Amino acid sequence: MEKAAFLEEHVFTDLKKIAHEDTQEDIHFFSETDFQTILQRVEHFGIGIFTITSWLDGKAHGVCTHEEFKRKTTDAKWYKKAFLTFKTATPGMSYTASYKVSAKLLAR
Numbered sequence: 001m002e003k004a005a006f007l008e009e010h011v012f013t014d015l016k017k018i019a020h021e022d023t024q025e026d027i028h029f030f031s032e033t034d035f036q037t038i039l040q041r042v043e044h045f046g047i048g049i050f051t052i053t054s055w056l057d058g059k060a061h062g063v064c065t066h067e068e069f070k071r072k073t074t075d076a077k078w079y080k081k082a083f084l085t086f087k088t089a090t091p092g093m094s095y096t097a098s099y100k101v102s103a104k105l106l107a108r
Contacts, residue, residue, distance in 0.1 A: 048102075050066060053095065
């Protein structure tokens with residue numbers, strides 16, 4: 001199974017993607033509520049997150065990476081804290097992330 005198919009089937013299922021005009025095919029925008037669900041699912045499966053980008057009015061508002069927090073991509077502490085910081089500062093944003101899905105998960 002490919003990374004995109006795994007994410008669609010196990011992480012993004014039942015969530016509403018937000019349309020964005022200049023989005024690449026592999027980048028998906030989600031509301032604050034749906035992104036919180038994604039973070040729970042990512043933690044459950046042990047999927048890593050490289051970056052989280054917050055978006056406001058169609059423009060990138062902020063970016064956080066696991067390197068800034070000096071954590072591994074699979075350490076839930078960094079992405080939960082980054083998300084909490086974003087949503088507390090400016091509620092109602094949309095979010096994207098770049099994910100790392102292990103070969104073991106893809107082989108399932």
